[in-house]
């Protein structure tokens with residue numbers, strides 16, 4: 050038997066496999082047993098209701114896709130009153146992804162989640178635009194990222210995961226700033242900004258023009274980001290980006306991730322998360338690895354591996 | 359809830375292809391063996407198909423496809439307009455190849471209580487979505503609209519009673535179809551109306567059905583990502599109970615919506 054239990058800061062998960070925010074919902078319980086997962090992660094919840102972006106919201110690429118969904122949702126009050134009871138049907142720790150347009154709104158919303166029974170952790174989606182900084186994403190710069198993280202930390206005692214964006218010049222600096230501001234884990238990474246053009250109409254294919262690139266073709270970039278963050282911080286990293294098989298997950302863990310999230314792959318293979326989980330255990334068994342945590346950082350250069358442990 | 363042998367309402371199936379043949383110039387029919395799926399499928403539901411030919415070539419995402427035939431022998435049929443990469447890959451499948459199907463998905467058609475006679479208004483391949491209504495215990499009269507007689511596919515629709523209108527002779531013009539529908543509504547008033555495949559015909563039927571007080575439904579299409587209600591890329595404007603315009607997911611709240619609540623697309 051391979052030990053799959055995974056510690057992310059103060060939280061112990063039954064295994065290291067979970068969904069990526071925005072690509073998952075309780076609807077998937079009609080296809081598979083969600084209680085087999087290490088954690089559940091909600092779509093990003095925003096303080097106020099949002100309609101989302103203009104359509105089309107998706108553009109297919111070779112082995113991946115661009116999305117500009119725009120975080121539609123009914124807002125935080127609806128989430129705590131109406132969505133939480135549905136989530137609480139499941140036994141697995143619930144991670145609530147939180148997105149907000151300002152530092153103060155992040156803090157206020159985090160306080161509400163801290164007072165909501167059944168929330169196991171907050172995943173701060175700081176890839177969203179900061180309206181106080183000309184709409185630049187919080188995660189673009191170390192200072193704005195740290196300001197959001199520190200405000201959430203002060204407002205709530207819940208375990209705090211922070212989801213970083215590839216759309217930054219220096220991910221290691223952002224990672225260190227988030228760690229210093231009180232992040233308990235980093236989720237690496239959100240989608241990378243991309244574009245597709247319809248050459249018949251000479252217009253962008255997405256209603257919002259640019260969109261976030263995800264799926265298998267995005268994997269090498271996300272893997273590189275995990276590798277860089279693992280060498281920059283001591284807190285656990287949750288790897289995400291293009292994972293669709295157990296082999297992909299093993300790569301992310303070897304690059305320094307303690308756990309993984311599966312996003313876009315679930316659109317093509319609805320049970321992809323279970324395939325990753327079963328395959329991960331099988332890989333460890335085949336290689337004589339008794340604890341999945343032994344994979345973490347295996348591929349890192351020796352010096353950095355020590356730092357990551 | 360009605361569940362597959364796996365215990366889950368929705369499942370991924372590897373279905374052997376039994377028939378794969380072109381229909382006219384632009385369409386293609388696929389019939390697969392799907393015993394576990396066919397028994398749980400309701401008219402108006404759809405499947406999400408992995409569009410890969412036997413060599414594995416095809417686009418990354420699945421494509422939504424209405425269930426055109428629900429066989430009592432455990433088969434399912436799809437009728438497709440060969441349009442782009444996905445449907446072209448499906449058309450390359452041959453008997454014996456496997457089709458990867460996720461389903462059944464979405465909310466299908468429902469008949470008002472006591473309905474005995476319904477009218478169906480279909481444009482193009484929209485008739486694939488409406489065809490399973492023929493299996494319900496009601497008399498179906500169809501008005502089928504197509505570009506030209508060779509595109510009609512009346513046999514594929516399978517109704518015993520139908521009228522056809524065409525672009526090629528002008529009979530499909532909105533004013534002509536309106537006159538035709540008014541005649542029908544006055545002579546043999548249907549208990550419900552159903553439509554799929556054309557925004558113009560939808561608007562016409564919505565207006566006339568409201569005028570005559572006949573309930574109805576429309577099957578909508580929208581580009582999809584997950585097909586399962588998780589990504590919110592497939593939304594359309596639909597009026598809610600209070601008449602407010604809301605975004606509803608075609609894959610989850612639909613693809614079949616109340617005729618009066620749906621909006622022009």
Ligand SMILES: Cc1cc2nc3c(=O)[nH]c(=O)nc-3n(C[C@H](O)[C@H](O)[C@H](O)COP(=O)(O)OP(=O)(O)OC[C@H]3O[C@@H](n4cnc5c(N)ncnc54)[C@H](O)[C@@H]3O)c2cc1C
Pocket residue numbers: 109404417419420421422423424425426437438439440441442443444445446483486487578579580581582608613
């Ligand atoms: C619920 C539902 C049922 C459908 N049933 C049928 C059917 O029975 N027969 C049939 O021929 N077609 C049906 N369609 C439309 C069919 O899904 C599209 O024609 C198909 O996705 C085109 O894919 P492609 O790769 O061949 O074309 P491309 O044009 O190359 O596709 C490019 C992109 O556009 C999307 N797209 C293009 N047209 C449509 C459309 N009309 N609806 C949704 N997405 C679209 C594709 O999914 C893809 O993301 C249905 C659509 C929906 C939503």
Ligand SMILES: Cc1cc2nc3c(=O)[nH]c(=O)nc-3n(C[C@H](O)[C@H](O)[C@H](O)COP(=O)(O)O)c2cc1C
Pocket residue numbers: 069070071072092093116118120146174212238239240262263264265267289290291292310311312313314583589
């Ligand atoms: C349709 C879609 C919606 C997404 N919505 C969110 C979201 O609300 N919040 C968030 O933090 N990330 C969101 N993401 C990003 C994913 O969580 C993930 O970081 C990214 O897609 C890379 O992983 P993948 O390649 O496995 O999909 C979304 C991605 C997609 C494709």
Ligand code: FES
Pocket residue numbers: 581582583584585586587588589590591592593607608609610
């Ligand atoms: S296709 Fe993803 S929500 Fe409908």
